[in-house]
Structures are given as structure tokens and as C-alpha cells.
Amino acid sequence: MSTRPSSDCCFIAETIAIGSELLVGGRSDSNSLVITERLGACGIEVRFKSIVGDNRADIVNALTTAVQRAGIVVITGGLGPTIDDCTREAVADATGRRLARRKEAFEGMTARLAQWGRTPNRGQLRQAMIPSGATVIPNPVGSAPGFAVSWKRAVLIALPGVPREMDAMMEQSAIPFLTAHLKRAANPRRPPIVRRVFHTWGLPEADVDARLKGLFSKRTPMDLGLLASPTGVLVSLTSNVRRLSGAVNIELLAEQVRKRLGDWLYAEGPDTMETVVGRLLSQQKRTVAVAESCTGGLISHRLTQVPGSSAYVDRGAVCYSNTAKTEMLGVPAELIARHGAVSQEVAASMANGIRERARVSVGLSVTGIAGPGGGSGTKPVGLVYVGLDGGVGDTVTKEFRFHGDRSTIKQRSSQAALDLLRRWLVGKGGA
Amino acid sequence: MSTRPSSDCCFIAETIAIGSELLVGGRSDSNSLVITERLGACGIEVRFKSIVGDNRADIVNALTTAVQRAGIVVITGGLGPTIDDCTREAVADATGRRLARRKEAFEGMTARLAQWGRTPNRGQLRQAMIPSGATVIPNPVGSAPGFAVSWKRAVLIALPGVPREMDAMMEQSAIPFLTAHLKRAANPRRPPIVRRVFHTWGLPEADVDARLKGLFSKRTPMDLGLLASPTGVLVSLTSNVRRLSGAVNIELLAEQVRKRLGDWLYAEGPDTMETVVGRLLSQQKRTVAVAESCTGGLISHRLTQVPGSSAYVDRGAVCYSNTAKTEMLGVPAELIARHGAVSQEVAASMANGIRERARVSVGLSVTGIAGPGGGSGTKPVGLVYVGLDGGVGDTVTKEFRFHGDRSTIKQRSSQAALDLLRRWLVGKGGA
Numbered sequence: 001m002s003t004r005p006s007s008d009c010c011f012i013a014e015t016i017a018i019g020s021e022l023l024v025g026g027r028s029d030s031n032s033l034v035i036t037e038r039l040g041a042c043g044i045e046v047r048f049k050s051i052v053g054d055n056r057a058d059i060v061n062a063l064t065t066a067v068q069r070a071g072i073v074v075i076t077g078g079l080g081p082t083i084d085d086c087t088r089e090a091v092a093d094a095t096g097r098r099l100a101r102r103k104e105a106f107e108g109m110t111a112r113l114a115q116w117g118r119t120p121n122r123g124q125l126r127q128a129m130i131p132s133g134a135t136v137i138p139n140p141v142g143s144a145p146g147f148a149v150s151w152k153r154a155v156l157i158a159l160p161g162v163p164r165e166m167d168a169m170m171e172q173s174a175i176p177f178l179t180a181h182l183k184r185a186a187n188p189r190r191p192p193i194v195r196r197v198f199h200t201w202g203l204p205e206a207d208v209d210a211r212l213k214g215l216f217s218k219r220t221p222m223d224l225g226l227l228a229s230p231t232g233v234l235v236s237l238t239s240n241v242r243r244l245s246g247a248v249n250i251e252l253l254a255e256q257v258r259k260r261l262g263d264w265l266y267a268e269g270p271d272t273m274e275t276v277v278g279r280l281l282s283q284q285k286r287t288v289a290v291a292e293s294c295t296g297g298l299i300s301h302r303l304t305q306v307p308g309s310s311a312y313v314d315r316g317a318v319c320y321s322n323t324a325k326t327e328m329l330g331v332p333a334e335l336i337a338r339h340g341a342v343s344q345e346v347a348a349s350m351a352n353g354i355r356e357r358a359r360v361s362v363g364l365s366v367t368g369i370a371g372p373g374g375g376s377g378t379k380p381v382g383l384v385y386v387g388l389d390g391g392v393g394d395t396v397t398k399e400f401r402f403h404g405d406r407s408t409i410k411q412r413s414s415q416a417a418l419d420l421l422r423r424w425l426v427g428k429g430g431a
Numbered sequence: 432m433s434t435r436p437s438s439d440c441c442f443i444a445e446t447i448a449i450g451s452e453l454l455v456g457g458r459s460d461s462n463s464l465v466i467t468e469r470l471g472a473c474g475i476e477v478r479f480k481s482i483v484g485d486n487r488a489d490i491v492n493a494l495t496t497a498v499q500r501a502g503i504v505v506i507t508g509g510l511g512p513t514i515d516d517c518t519r520e521a522v523a524d525a526t527g528r529r530l531a532r533r534k535e536a537f538e539g540m541t542a543r544l545a546q547w548g549r550t551p552n553r554g555q556l557r558q559a560m561i562p563s564g565a566t567v568i569p570n571p572v573g574s575a576p577g578f579a580v581s582w583k584r585a586v587l588i589a590l591p592g593v594p595r596e597m598d599a600m601m602e603q604s605a606i607p608f609l610t611a612h613l614k615r616a617a618n619p620r621r622p623p624i625v626r627r628v629f630h631t632w633g634l635p636e637a638d639v640d641a642r643l644k645g646l647f648s649k650r651t652p653m654d655l656g657l658l659a660s661p662t663g664v665l666v667s668l669t670s671n672v673r674r675l676s677g678a679v680n681i682e683l684l685a686e687q688v689r690k691r692l693g694d695w696l697y698a699e700g701p702d703t704m705e706t707v708v709g710r711l712l713s714q715q716k717r718t719v720a721v722a723e724s725c726t727g728g729l730i731s732h733r734l735t736q737v738p739g740s741s742a743y744v745d746r747g748a749v750c751y752s753n754t755a756k757t758e759m760l761g762v763p764a765e766l767i768a769r770h771g772a773v774s775q776e777v778a779a780s781m782a783n784g785i786r787e788r789a790r791v792s793v794g795l796s797v798t799g800i801a802g803p804g805g806g807s808g809t810k811p812v813g814l815v816y817v818g819l820d821g822g823v824g825d826t827v828t829k830e831f832r833f834h835g836d837r838s839t840i841k842q843r844s845s846q847a848a849l850d851l852l853r854r855w856l857v858g859k860g861g862a
Contacts, residue, residue, distance in 0.1 A: 023477055024626065025464040026658040026665055033456040046454055047489055049482035058478055065496050195455065227457040234457055290749075296735025297728030300749040304727025307803050307837055309751075315759060316749030318721075318731040324746035324789065328759070358755065372738050406738055 009153060010071035010185045013039050013046045016062050018077035018087055019161060020053035031076045031159075031166050038170055042179060043190030044072055054078060059090035067154040071185075072178065077161030079144040081123030087158055092131045095151045102130040105145040108138045137173045141165045148177055155181055194239045194250045198257055199267040201232035201419050208233045211260045216253060230404065230411040231273070235261070266422055273418045274302045280425040281312040288421065289358035290316040291329050291350040293341065294368040294384065298414045314358045319350070329353030342367050342379055344397045347387030351397075355389045362424065363389040366417045368400075370409045382409055386417040388424055396420065440584060441502035441616045444470050444477045447493050449508035449518055450592060451484035462507045462590075462597050469601055473610060474621030475503055485509060490521035498585040502616075503609065508592030510575040512554030518589055519560055526582045528562040536560075536567045536576040543574050568604045572596045579608055586612055625670045625681045629688055630698040632663035632850050639664045642691045647684060661835065661842040662704070666692070697853055704849045705733045711856040712743040719852065720789035721747040722760050722781040724772065725799040725815060729845045745789045750781070760784030773798050773810055775828045778818030782828075786820045793855065794820040797848045799831075801840045813840055817848040819855055827851065 015036070017029040029051060036046040048070060052058045059078070066073040078087030092099045106128035113120055120127075120143075127144045130136055137146035137157070142165040148157045157174050159166045200208055205228045212235065216222055225236040237253055258265060267276045281288060290299050290313075300316030303309055319325040322341055326333050331349045339345040347367050355363025368384030375381035382402040389395045398420060402412045446467070448460040460482055467477040479501060483489045490509065497504040509518030523530045537559035544551055551558075551574075558575045561567055568577035568588070573596040579588045588605050590597045631639055636659045643666065647653055656667040668684055689696060698707045712719060721730050721744075731747035734740055748759045753772055756762040762780045770776040778798050786794025799815030806812035813833040820826045829851060833843045 020654070021656055021658055021667075023480060024467055024471075024667070024669065026628075026656065026667065027660075028459060036455055040455075047484060047486070048493070049454060051480035053478060055478070061500055062479070069492055197457075223451070225452055225457065227452055229458075236452075236455070236457065238455065292728075295732075296740075296744070297723075297731030297747050297749065300728030301726075301732045301841075304749075304751065304801075305838060305841070309727075310805070313727070313749075313751045315751055315755035316728050316747075317759070318728065318735075318744075318747030318749070320735065320741050320744045320746055327788070328746060328748070357758070370735075374741070407736060410732075410736070 010155075010182060011044050011190050012070045013044050013072040013074065014048040014050065014066040014070035015046055016050045016052065016059075016066060016073060016075045017161070018052055018054065018059060018075060020055075020084075022051045022077075023053050029076075031161065031163055034163070034167055035074050035076075035170065038175060039072070039074075039178075040193035040195065042175065042182065043192050044178070044182075045193060054084040054086060056086045056090045056093065059087060060094045063090065063094040063156065067152045067156075071154050073154055073156045074174070075156060075158045076166055079127065079146065079158060079160045081121070081127055081144075083123075085126075088126075088129055088131065091134075091147075091149065091156060091158060095131060095149060095156070097131040097133060097149070099129040099131055101125070101128045102136055104138075105130050105136045105147075108136070108145055109143050112139065112143050135177065137169050137177070139165055139169055140172060141168045146174075148174070191239070194237075196237045196250060196254050196257075197269055198235040198254075198261060198265055199232055199271070199273075200235065200261055200264045201266050201273070201415055203233060203264045205233050208235060208261070208264075212257065215256055215260070222250070222253065230408050231415050232266070263423065263426070266419060272302075273415060273422065274306050277418055277422050277425065278303065278306040278309055278312065280422065280429065282308070284361075284425060284429040286361035286425070286428075287312050287314050287358075288362050288364060289314045289354045289360045290417075291325075291354040291363065291365040292316065292318050293320065293325070293350070293366060294370040295366045295410050295414045295417070296320065296370075298410050299364065299366065299417055302414055302418065314360050315354075317354055325350065329357065340379065342369055342383060342385065344385050344387075344399065347385035347397045348389070348395050351387035351389035352395065355391075361390065362421065363387075364417055364421050365389075366413050368409070368413055370406045370413070372406060384409070384413045384416065386413070386420050388420050390424060390428075396424065441586075441613060442475050442621050443501045444475050444503040444505065445479040445481065445497040445501035446477055447481045447483065447490075447497060447504060447506045448592070449483055449485065449490060449506060451486075451515075453482045453508075454484050460507075462592065462594055465594070465598055466505050466507075466601065469606060470503070470505075470609075471624035471626065473606065473613065474623050475609070475613075476624060485515040485517060487517045487521045487524065490518060491525045494521065494525040494587065498583045498587070502585050504585055504587045505605070506587060506589045507597055510558065510577065510589060510591045512552070512558055512575075514554075516557075519557075519562065522565075522578075522580065522587060522589060523562045526562060526580060526587075528564060528580070530560040530562055532556070532559045533561040533567055535569075536578075539567075539569045539576055540574050543570065566608065568600050568608070570596055570600055571603060572599045577605075579605070622670070625668075627668045627681060627685050627688075628700055629666040629685075629692060629696055630663055630702070630704075631666060631692055631695045632697050632704070632846055634664060634695045636664050639666060639692070639695075643688065646687055646691070653681070653684065661839050662846050663697070694854065694857070697850060703733075704846060704853065705737050708849055708853050708856065709734065709737040709740055709743065711853065711860065713739075715792075715856060715860040717792035717856070717859075718743050718745050718789075719793050719795060720745045720785045720791045721848075722756075722785040722794065722796040723747065723749050724751065724756070724781075724797060725801040726797045726841050726845045726848070727751065727801075729841050730795065730797065730848055733845055733849065745791045746785075748785055756781065760788065771810065773800055773814060773816065775816050775818075775830065778816035778828045779820070779826050782818035782820035783826065786822075792821065793852065794818075795848055795852050796820075797844050799833075799840070799844055801837045801844070803837060815840070815844045815847065817844070817851050819851050821855060821859075827855065 350365035371381030781796035802812030
């Protein structure tokens with residue numbers, strides 16, 4: 001049952017992330033996702049991911065394992081100047097090669113350091129040591145060069161762990177190198193792995209599942225993925241390279257997915273709720289202001305993560321205390337006394353208050369109980385009201401009952417409020 | 432050079448996370464960090480982490496690899512009710528066992544579902560299928576049971592991928608099971624792996640390194656780790672189990688680290704800047720209000736992530752437009768015209784304005800240029816002023832020049848502002 005190298009093996013890849021802090025949790029391996037995406041575009045499927053510490057014998061073990069099951073092995077990390085960094089030595093050990101200072105690696109590194117007005121120190125000199133017979137991969141961003149080496153039936157590519165450096169080297173050198181390698185090794189070439197991602201909000205996973213039922217036949221070489229998260233259910237279509245039987249028009253399937261998900265679909269691909277809302281506000285030349293209670297500033301933070309958001313975000317009021325709601329937004333104290341701070345009435349008044357004060361097109365509000373304390377029998381933790389005021393006669397409020405910890409409830413509440421704004425904007429000006 | 436099983440092998444562990452979405456990036460493997468911590472407390476070191484998709488042959492491959500280099504293998508994921516979930520089958524394949532419905536697994540699952548008023552469907556019945564000879568690990572939170580099985584010289588433990596379920600089963604069943612196993616297999620038992628984490632802000636990595644130079648001799652069985660991030664440099668002390676030569680008093684070393692880092696050290700262990708600031712505010716019965724420009728609500732969001740923060744956070748004003756600064760905080764329009772919105776003077780006026788309006792002990796402010804647009808020759812992207820007003824004659828401002836993208840600059844700015852508040856609170860009332 002174990003995966004043996006085959007003629008298709010050069011389309012199977014493994015990533016090996018090196019660094020003890022990846023094991024214990026100071027840092028997470030974000031590089032492997034970028035590598036998966038870039039290799040996928042060449043028809044190469046990452047089937048295994050490994051993480052090992054800065055331990056020479058363990059790295060050798062991981063390399064030896066990887067070449068038995070993958071034709072392309074991309075190693076990240078362990079190329080730095082300190083004594084901990086032993087990827088170079090481990091590759092030399094594993095492949096039975098010698099390490100020697102390589103002219104082009106040394107020159108590239110000294111040129112880079114010279115730009116910063118520095119000369120290489122002893123540690124950095126180690127970075128120019130490259131296994132014999134390897135191809136040097138220049139680093140256009142940092143000092144550590146990478147390299148590529150053939151071993152057994154696999155190609156090993158070693159890149160630095162710094163994401164910016166890894167990314168640039170992957171694009172500028174590793175991918176062209178691999179493309180040339182595949183051209184020599186494999187015929188015919190594989191079509192790229194295609195993947196489309198759809199973000200929904202407001203439907204439970206089972207309902208999303210039901211809407212997508214029978215989207216394509218079991219023989220279609222396509223995988224449908226569903227994943228629930230605090231920002232909604234994510235749907236993905238990925239071409240299945242193991243069942244590849246001719247081209248599938250993913251665009252036609254994507255169009256079907258859009259139709260079936262309807263307005264529960266709020267974004268596609270790398271877009272987020274805040275980029276989508278920002279785009280709609282920009283297109284419609286509308287401005288927004290936000291009044292937040294339980295989300296504590298998260299909605300304003302998300303809106304202002306988008307470059308250029310100062311064009312449409314005027315202001316935000318985080319009103320944790322009741323006094324603040326009255327003073328900053330003009331919510332009548334007697335309204336709070338009558339209905340409670342967490343109520344439809346107060347949500348509406350907050351949205352209206354911030355819109356009038358900021359003189360913007362639309363005011364958005366949230367009031368709720370994020371917990372873990374502050375809940376009661378009639379108003380439990382997770383009860384949240386969102387409100388929107390778009391001018392006279394144009395006020396909407398919605399009630400939600402969320403589950404989860406404080407952070408999850410804040411996250412879901414911010415998503416609900418931004419979605420209310422998105423739907424309102426779509427209604428005003430089209431998607 | 433490769434790691435072979437040895438008598439110490441039962442103290443070497445590997446985690447295998449199963450799920451195609453872990454490969455392509457819909458979800459990240461947070462379980463392995465929890466497992467690493469829990470096993471470390473038993474003296475077991477996680478040296479390898481693997482990730483594979485929902486592919487039976489690939490899981491068999493990963494299992495076969497793992498038992499060659501680790502004595503304890505913890506598998507997460509692939510125990511769900513859908514046809515994709517094939518961890519049970521893969522373990523049976525690899526170990527040459529049969530799958531059969533196990534009474535205790537079935538009863539536990541039906542009891543759990545009955546609590547939710549449901550009966551098991553066909554998929555869920557699959558969850559009661561357990562490899563012959565395995566020990567069933569009950570799931571006190573969800574429906575999928577786990578199991579433990581001995582194979583070759585290793586113990587395999589299979590747990591669900593849902594973090595809440597994995598965590599509960601690890602604590603209640605897997606750890607007691609492993610402790611008993613180690614007692615039988617290994618003599619003497621290993622001391623626990625100890626780890627202390629220290630969070631610093633404001634010192635470059637090289638300066639932190641210099642301060643900690645010569646902290647302990649090379650023969651001390653301890654590792655010192657440094658890791659730079661947008662929230663500062665993280666320092667860790669971890670006992671090195673491979674050089675273990677008698678107990679080291681980590682508390683004495685931790686005390687040394689604290690002395691050497693001085694007030695650049697803002698938190699330890701799981702604490703964050705916002706929990707530390709929150710604790711100081713609570714202890715001193717002080718209240719705070721925040722006026723944010725370029726951080727766009729992030730400081731308020733961070734402060735209100737802490738349960739109970741409504742006791743000391745009164746309000747926040749996110750003043751993206753100049754008009755908002757004047758209207759919400761009373762910053763004189765002519766002050767903005769004279770010095771610019773991004774200036775020491777405006778930062779001070781914002782802090783003062785929010786403190787007076789909210790009638791709190793201390794007002795905190797930020798104004799800056801988060802980019803990528805909006806910079807100029809004299810006021811580049813990354814120029815940030817933070818301000819604090821603690822009452823008459825008690826105003827501080829600080830200038831920063833941060834690098835990075837919009838999100839990083841927002842993150843660093845919020846950290847700088849909260850650190851200013853922390854230092855002010857420490858000065859007022861002791862740490």
C-alpha cells in the first residue's frame with residue numbers, strides 16, 4: 001500500500017520545513033502553503049509536508065524519507081548564518097556530497113551585503129558553502145543563497161525560511177528550474193492543478209452541502225471541499241490529479257457554485273469580507289462610520305486593514321460603557337434603561353447616531369454579549385444585535401445567537417455586521 | 432546518520448495531521464502544538480511533524496515512516512463520518528489488523544448522540560469501527576472515538592482533528608495511557624521537558640542577543656531561542672533532552688533572563704501585552720480610553736479581547752478623518768493645519784481629548800501613516816506617534832519609524848501604544 005516512486009513521481013512533491021521553533025510553536029510554517037500553490041500551477045501536487053527541528057540527523061532522516069515518496073522536495077529554513085542552521089550539512093550528508101564555498105554564491109552574497117554597507121562575517125561566509133554539483137539559487141532579497149540538487153530520482157530544492165526571500169526565489173529561480181526539469185523528465189506535461197475558493201456567510205455547513213449536492217458526477221476529476229470557520233463556510237473546487245481524465249471546465253462549475261450559493265456567497269479567492277465591502281463603498285462613492293460595543297473595535301480594524309480605506313471610512317466609536325453610547329452617539333439613556341444596552345432598539349439608535357454625527361452615507365452598529373461573563377437567562381452570552389442606518393426610513397437590525405468563546409463571538413459578530421453592510425450595498429448599487 | 436529506534440525511542444514522538452485541507456491551506460495544524468506541549472510535560476520530545484491528505488496510501492506511508500523514527504505517534508484527523516475519513520482503514524492496512532465494530536466505541540457514540548437527541552446515521556456507524564486489539568479512547572465531547580494500538584516498537588494514538596475533542600481526549604485518556612506505557616517500557620523515566628517563554632518589545636534581536644550572551648555554559652542542557660515577530664522578540668529557554676545531564680534549575684536561569692531583559696520584558700508564557708496591561712489597570716483600579724487613527728481600532732480590539740475588560744475600558748474613538756479628530760476629541764483644526772495630522776502635537780492632543788471626554792484615568796492615542804499610500808519625503812510610510820495623557824502635567828509622546836506592510840505597521844503601532852501604557856502603569860503602581 002505504500003507510495004512507491006513511479007513515472008508520475010516527478011509530479012508528487014513534499015515540503016520540509018526546518019526549525020526547532022516550528023516544532024514548539026514560536027513560528028508556523030506558512031511557506032508550505034505558498035509552495036503548494038506555486039507547484040500546483042505547474043501540475044505538481046504537494047502530497048506530504050514535514051517539519052523537523054535544527055537537528056542534522058533528523059533532517060537527513062526527513063530527506064531520506066522524502067525522496068522515497070516524492071520526486072520534488074522543497075526544503076525551507078536552516079540556511080542562516082548561525083551554528084544552528086545545518087540544512088547545508090544535512091543535504092551534503094544525505095546525498096554524499098562535499099560542501100565547498102561556491103564562487104557565485106559568495107559573490108551574490110557579498111554584493112547583497114555591500115548594498116547594505118556591510119561585509120560578510122564568519123557566519124555569513126558559511127552561507128556560501130554549497131553541496132558539490134548543486135545549482136546555486138540566487139537570493140534577490142536577502143543574503144542566504146539557496147540551491148537545487150538531484151538525488152536518486154528526486155530534485156531537492158533548498159530555500160531560506162524567511163517568507164519574503166523564499167517567495168522571491170521560488171518565483172524567480174526555483175519554478176523556472178523545475179519547469180525545465182519536468183520538460184526533460186516527463187512527457188506529456190500535466191495540466192496545472194486548478195483551485196477555486198468561495199466564501200459564504202450565514203448558512204450552516206449542512207445547508208451549504210445540500211445546495212451543492214449533485215454539482216458534478218463522481219467520475220468528474222474534481223474535489224469539492226467544505227470547511228466551517230468563524231467567518232463562515234468555505235467551499236473549494238480542486239481538480240483531482242489522481243482521477244485526471246481530460247480537461248474539466250472549472251469555470252462552468254464555478255458558475256454553478258455561484259448560482260447555487262446565491263447571495264450567501266460574499267467573496268471568492270483571496271478576497272475577504274472587508275475587501276468586498278470596501279470595493280462596493282468605493283464604487284458607489286459611499287462613506288461609512290461604525291459604532292461598536294461588544295466587537296470592541298474589530299469592525300473598524302477590519303475595514304481599515306484594506307489599503308485606501310481612508311477614502312470611505314470616516315470614523316468609528318467603540319462604546320463599551322452605557323455613558324459612552326449616550327455621549328458619543330446620542331443614544332437616549334432612557335432607551336438603554338427601557339430595553340437594555342443589548343437590544344434591537346439600541347442597535348438601531350447607535351447606527352443612526354454614528355451616521356448623523358459622522359455625516360456619512362451609512363452607519364453600522366453592533367451591541368451584544370461577548371462573554372464569558374455578562375449573560376443572563378433572557379440575554380445569554382452570544383446574543384448580538386447588528387444595526388444599519390442608511391438615512392430616513394432606511395434602518396435594518398438583525399438578531400443573532402452565536403456560540404463560542406469571546407474571541408469567536410467577536411469575530412462572528414463583526415462578520416455579521418459587515419455582511420449586513422454588504423447586502424445593503426449590493427441592494428443599492430448591484431454587486 | 433539517520434535516527435534509528437533505540438532504547439530512548441519511546442521518548443521520541445511524531446505527530447501526523449491528516450486532512451487534504453491542511454495541505455492546501457484551508458486549515459492549519461494547531462493540534463500538533465498542543466500535543467507537543469502535553470507530551471513535553473511527560474519528558475517526550477516531538478521531533479517530527481507530518482501532514483498528509485485524506486489519502487489511504489499516503490497515510491499508510493506516513494505511519495510506516497513514523498514508526499521507524501519515533502516510539503510514540505499521535506495521529507489527528509480523518510476519524511469523521513464521511514467517506515473521505517480513512518484514518519481507521521489506513522491504520523488497519525499499515526498494522527495488518529482487521530476493522531470491526533467495537534461495543535464500547537459504539538455505546539459511547541450512541542450515548543453522546545442521544546444527549547443531542549439524535550441517533551447515529553450510517554456514516555457515524557463507521558466511527559465505531561476500530562482496529563482489532565486496539566484500546567478505544569472515549570470522546571467526552573464529540574461523537575468520534577479514538578484509539579491506541581501498539582505496532583512494532585511504537586504506540587500509535589489516533590484522535591479526532593477537532594481541537595476541542597482532541598484536547599479533551601489527550602488530557603483524559605491519551606496522557607494517562609502513555610504514562611502507564613512509559614512506566615512499563617522505560618526505566619528510568621525522563622524528567623519533563625521544561626520551557627519558559629519571555630516576550631520583549633522595543634529591542635532589536637541583536638540587542639536581546641547581546642544581553643543574554645553567556646547566560647549559561649555550552650554544557651548546560653538548555654537551549655536558548657530568539658524569534659523576531661511584529662509584536663517583538665520572543666525569548667525561550669527549553670531543556671535540551673539530548674544533552675540532559677542532571678537537573679538544571681530553570682527558575683534560576685529564568686530569574687537571570689528577567690534581570691538582563693529589564694523592563695523590555697513585558698510578558699511571560701501565555702500572557703500578551705493586552706492581558707498584562709489589563710491586569711495592571713484592574714489592580715490599580717484605573718480606566719482607559721483610546722483614540723486611534725492609523726491603527727483603526729486595533730488597540731481597542733486588543734484591549735477588549737481580554738475577558739472582563741469592560742471593567743476598565745470605557746470607550747475608543749477611531750478618527751480616520753481630520754474632522755473626526757476635531758469633532759470626537761476636540762483636536763483644534765488649526766493644530767492639525769499647523770503640524771499635520773501625523774505629529775507629536777496631534778498625538779498629545781488626541782490623548783488629552785479622549786481622557787477628558789471619557790473622564791478616565793488615562794487616555795492613549797496613535798496617529799501615523801500605515802501605508803502603502805499617504806507617505807511623503809518628510810513624513811514617510813511607517814512614521815507613527817503614540818501619546819498618553821494621565822492628567823495635568825502627565826503627557827508623554829513617542830515617535831516611531833516602522834517598516835513593513837500596512838498590517839505589520841498597524842500591529843507594531845498598537846504594540847508601541849500598549850507598551851507606553853504598560854510602562855506608565857508600572858511607574859504608577861509597580862509591576
